[in-house]
Amino acid sequence: MKYISTRGGMAPQAFSDILLEGLAPDGGLAVPETLPQISAETLESWRGLSYPELAYEVLSRFATDIPADDLRALTRAAYRQGVFSSEDIVPLRPLDGGLHLLGLSEGPTLAFKDMAMQFLGQVFEYVLTQRNATLNILGATSGDTGSAAEYALRGKKGVAVFMLSPHGRMSAFQRAQMYSLQDENIHNIAVRGVFDDAQDIVKALAGDLEFKTRYRIGAVNSINWARIAAQVVYYFQGWLRATTAPGQEVSFAVPSGNFGNILSGHIARSMGLPVRRLVLATNENNVLEEFFRTGIYRPRGAADTFATSSPSMDISRASNFERFVFDLTGRDPGRVQALWAGLARDGYFDLSELKPEFESRYGFLAGTSTHADRLAVIRSTYDTTGVLVDPHTADGVKVAREFVEPGVPMLVLETALPAKFSDTIEAALGRPVTPPPALAGLESLPQRVTVLDCDAQLVRRYIEAHAKV
């Protein structure tokens, strides 16, 4: 299996080679040259597998340059009880009205980012050790991604993490989650500014080629192909748990922001998994819902991006969308290049001529929700089923109900646990959420964070003093 760029300008490369890179050299994203196909017989033979075994089967189709025994050890280390609080790793629970909840948030940071990040942490350490290399991860976070990366990379050999966060602007729970890590390779830097200021510092430092090369600066952002591949596994797991016979169809409803999670669903479907519909759910930031409704992709500026009660979906531009558009245009890199050139020039592109295929060929449907919808869904789901969903999952449940069909199980992806967003739960139910027992004393643990003024030079000096060399 080799990987090429969506814009056509990269010689085919192996999985381990694209693993540590961000964008392809031509500005595109790495995708498999051809997708592996999983036959109905193979799928049936996977029914009894544990989650790490299934992860090995799926990921071995993508990471063909990692020896089988090594990859097995990596998936076993990534997906084990102790790291995940459910024996199933990804449990499936019934809701009402044909809906089921696929539990992706049993990992250490209570959100689905752990599913990909835990594997990424293992495979990074493996490849760096093989190559006798080091890497310094630099990122900015306003919550979920940064903490998932830190929990996945804590204590790993050859890698350090420098995570910038906006000083005083995360919830007490989020701060405690990140800042209580005492591992020497984890560096929390709180900058006196907002998230965009932190992000600008990351861009400035990562854009300085001399600094980037000298200190081996890397990223764990959502365009990393290994993250997409690791997420494909739970679509297979969901299908295997919700069906009993070959060819039975299920649908998935996916709370979406950067198009990372649902892209993995599209990949699973393209590999032959019997998926009927992929239902994309957005909140008030409905760039993607607008695309599936009109065929026009029009990212928004920061001023037009709302702060909502499902904050991890508050994006203006969907980083992974280019990989789907590559398939949509018949894998034509020239077309993709032209579309993104148009986007830079005009601020939008128009694929409305392909609109009839969105559903008929790719199974995509889309909907949105509002703050009031989320509160109503949290309340009604709790009242009728006793299950408490977080506000992101509530976006998914709301839109799933609009598209559920008789006889086709609709699996809603649970992208976070309610304990992470207690304020919104309190607004819906009139009482806060008790955190899981393992995290009860989290906010009283000692915290380890360096506060810096919002200045790239200060951050640069900090990294120079603490980087892995």
Ligand SMILES: *Cc1c(COP(=O)(O)O)cnc(C)c1O
């Ligand atoms: C990241 C995130 C999302 C959005 O996922 P994408 O892959 O960006 O579409 C949804 N819910 C939660 C809780 C998240 O952390």
